[in-house]
Amino acid sequence: MAVLGLGLATGCRHGAAAERPADARAQAREYLAKNQPERALALLEAEFARAPEDLEVARALTEAQVKAGRTDAWIAELQRRNGQAERAVNHYMLGLAYFSRASDAGAPAVEAFERALALKPEEPEFHYRLGLARLESEQYTAALGPLRRAAELAPGRAGVLLPLAKALHRTGDTAGAVAALGALVKRGPSPSEVATARALMDQMADPFARFPKALEPKLEEGLRYLQEMDAPHPAIVVFEEILRDYPDLAVVHALLGLSWQRLDDAGRAVEEFKRAIELAPEDGKNHFYLGELYLGRQRPEAARPYLEKAVELNPLLDTAWFRLGDLHLERKDLKAAGEAFRVLTFLQPNEVPPRGKLALVYQLEGDWAGAERELMQVVERDPENVEFSLRLGLLFAEQAKRSTKPEERRQVTEKAEKWLRKVLEAQPENAVASRVLQQLKTPRAQ
Numbered sequence: 001m002a003v004l005g006l007g008l009a010t011g012c013r014h015g016a017a018a019e020r021p022a023d024a025r026a027q028a029r030e031y032l033a034k035n036q037p038e039r040a041l042a043l044l045e046a047e048f049a050r051a052p053e054d055l056e057v058a059r060a061l062t063e064a065q066v067k068a069g070r071t072d073a074w075i076a077e078l079q080r081r082n083g084q085a086e087r088a089v090n091h092y093m094l095g096l097a098y099f100s101r102a103s104d105a106g107a108p109a110v111e112a113f114e115r116a117l118a119l120k121p122e123e124p125e126f127h128y129r130l131g132l133a134r135l136e137s138e139q140y141t142a143a144l145g146p147l148r149r150a151a152e153l154a155p156g157r158a159g160v161l162l163p164l165a166k167a168l169h170r171t172g173d174t175a176g177a178v179a180a181l182g183a184l185v186k187r188g189p190s191p192s193e194v195a196t197a198r199a200l201m202d203q204m205a206d207p208f209a210r211f212p213k214a215l216e217p218k219l220e221e222g223l224r225y226l227q228e229m230d231a232p233h234p235a236i237v238v239f240e241e242i243l244r245d246y247p248d249l250a251v252v253h254a255l256l257g258l259s260w261q262r263l264d265d266a267g268r269a270v271e272e273f274k275r276a277i278e279l280a281p282e283d284g285k286n287h288f289y290l291g292e293l294y295l296g297r298q299r300p301e302a303a304r305p306y307l308e309k310a311v312e313l314n315p316l317l318d319t320a321w322f323r324l325g326d327l328h329l330e331r332k333d334l335k336a337a338g339e340a341f342r343v344l345t346f347l348q349p350n351e352v353p354p355r356g357k358l359a360l361v362y363q364l365e366g367d368w369a370g371a372e373r374e375l376m377q378v379v380e381r382d383p384e385n386v387e388f389s390l391r392l393g394l395l396f397a398e399q400a401k402r403s404t405k406p407e408e409r410r411q412v413t414e415k416a417e418k419w420l421r422k423v424l425e426a427q428p429e430n431a432v433a434s435r436v437l438q439q440l441k442t443p444r445a446q
Helices: 002-010 023-033 037-050 055-067 071-084 088-099 107-119 124-136 140-153 161-170 174-185 191-204 213-228 232-245 250-262 266-279 284-296 300-313 318-330 334-347 352-365 368-381 386-402 406-426 431-445
Strands: none
Touching (some): 023 037, 037 055, 055 071, 055 088, 071 088, 124 140, 124 161, 161 174, 161 191, 174 191, 174 300, 213 250, 232 250, 250 266, 266 284, 284 300, 284 318, 300 318, 318 334, 318 352, 334 352, 368 386, 386 431, 406 431
């Protein structure tokens, strides 16, 4: 069932899309979300009769059949239809129905998707489903071809990149898997896709994966000193003892660097971080540690290449994206800053700072609608957020000041006054809101 639900969210809209408003579909999705598949079925059957090549409707209809407990009957019906006249969409729905059952998620589902693809070879959704079915059947090499083809045919589709990354990782192409995750985070992944991507990235970039078992108690002792007891001196003693016997353990050099950094010994910290990078150049966190250190020493230009390398090697490093965004903002590279903060809004959709930063970038670019959208996402969730209410007021005030159209200026002035008054209701002594509100009123009084 999880796969069918994912299909509703990420399925490609190729095929004969309907022109009619999607009210019936929206209602059906709502019924499915409320686990009322019987009510959804009538709507979806009518929609499918009207648009028999629409894959979005086909997915929803199959999900409703499965949720209603009619999987066997639906499979039999699809087989009957294909017996009368083969159609790609029927094989597609048959594959989805098979895939919903653990016993048939392998060969039967794969065979159905292969047949759908044979009948319609340029449909990216069919490539995607075939790749996914092979992946879930642990046919990792066989999954790569259709997943890559799906990505080529639908380059804007984020959902295909996650299984592609998994297949690449399973076939030994870690660099390719990381690149796929890097593309994913820039294409607006859902929170569930981000969670899955983090788990996969943590698996690929586990610095302790090959750590000697015999040394694990010693390592835990050092970590306890450093992380729990905030005692870097004894931690250093422990980590140096480990390195005397195993001098090429990159993760221990990184931990030693963090310990020296805690003692404000930047020289030794830099030395250890560089040694960690030398031993494990593919680990983005080692580059991040060195970039953070340089930032802390007020050396932004030295920090930037290490932070850029960090997110290239590990695109799920939230703090690295935030630091990069700030560095680009300081350099007035608004395009790069916008990309960094936009990625962060996907990685941390409920956090306030990334949206605030992205709104600032949009405002500096003159994209008033973009800035308003990001600020509104915060105040809609947190109506009492005075800071963002003030920023909305200031945004509209600036827009009003720059507007050359009287009607537009009047409308945005009203919006500015609304938000500034809201600020003053919560903070009557707020001098900024009071001053800007007075400035807005003055021209109209003259």
